[in-house]
Amino acid sequence: MTATGQSARxxxxxxxxxxxxxxxxxxxxxxxKGSLHYAADWRLPGMIHARIVRSxxxxxxxxxxxxxxxxxxx
Amino acid sequence: xxxxxxxxxxxxxxxxxxxxxxxxxxxxxxDELGMADVRYGCGEGVCGTCTVLLDGEPVNGCLALAVxxxxxxxxxxxxxxxxxxxxxPLQESFLRNGASxxxxxxxxxxxxxxxxVRRRGRPSRDEIRYALVGNLCRCTGYTKILDAIEEYAGxxxxxxxxxxxxxxxxxxx
Numbered sequence: 001m002t003a004t005g006q007s008a009r010x011x012x013x014x015x016x017x018x019x020x021x022x023x024x025x026x027x028x029x030x031x032x033k034g035s036l037h038y039a040a041d042w043r044l045p046g047m048i049h050a051r052i053v054r055s056x057x058x059x060x061x062x063x064x065x066x067x068x069x070x071x072x073x074x
Numbered sequence: 075x076x077x078x079x080x081x082x083x084x085x086x087x088x089x090x091x092x093x094x095x096x097x098x099x100x101x102x103x104x105d106e107l108g109m110a111d112v113r114y115g116c117g118e119g120v121c122g123t124c125t126v127l128l129d130g131e132p133v134n135g136c137l138a139l140a141v142x143x144x145x146x147x148x149x150x151x152x153x154x155x156x157x158x159x160x161x162x163p164l165q166e167s168f169l170r171n172g173a174s175x176x177x178x179x180x181x182x183x184x185x186x187x188x189x190x191v192r193r194r195g196r197p198s199r200d201e202i203r204y205a206l207v208g209n210l211c212r213c214t215g216y217t218k219i220l221d222a223i224e225e226y227a228g229x230x231x232x233x234x235x236x237x238x239x240x241x242x243x244x245x246x247x
Contacts, residue, residue: 033159041104
């Protein structure tokens with residue numbers, strides 16, 4: 001839409017790097033090659049994992065949590 | 075359970091790995107060998123994102139035990155690529171057609187589709203759709219995936235028709 005009495009001015013197409021083109025996304029090649037890393041693929045220094053451990057017994061009272069095995073993994 | 079040493083041939087290379095009998099092929103390829111192109115999706119044979127070729131046939135890595143793959147040839151998506159990381163023509167077709175959104179399902183899609191085209195030559199759109207019944211794309215970018223596979227199949231059939239010696243060559247226009 002242009003305002004009445006004004007002529008619309010468009011910039012020459014060559015000025016635009018993206019408008020009017022179908023550029024590939026920056027990581028598209030990595031996706032098609034299967035080399036893109038997703039959350040589960042990252043390994044960082046000192047990274048540790050969390051795991052939910054549930055009670056084996058219904059309505060049981062927790063009397064203590066032994067985390068010594070987990071601590072040894074660090 | 076006792077770990078055992080097995081040799082897995084993946085993409086033409088032997089890997090000696092220590093596995094438990096309960097380890098799936100997916101566990102070993104992704105977690106032990108660090109292959110990012112074999113992905114843990116559902117872990118129960120529904121989504122197809124962990125698809126690999128076992129002696130050329132697509133299998134769900136999460137439903138195959140690692141020990142079952144010993145002595146067989148495993149091919150992952152990266153195994154399709156040529157020297158210098160050159161893309162397979164089917165990968166190029168995915169690229170041209172914008173057939174990869176988040177990209178998570180892409181390795182499974184490509185391996186399943188490649189097996190179909192190898193078996194069926196030039197499958198119909200319905201055949202392609204049916205072959206991909208076990209590969210879920212949660213971006214729902216199926217139309218472009220079908221376009222990419224259809225285009226590649228046409229190109230491969232035309233290459234075979236021209237009996238070019240170089241299978242990766244593009245069809246003459």
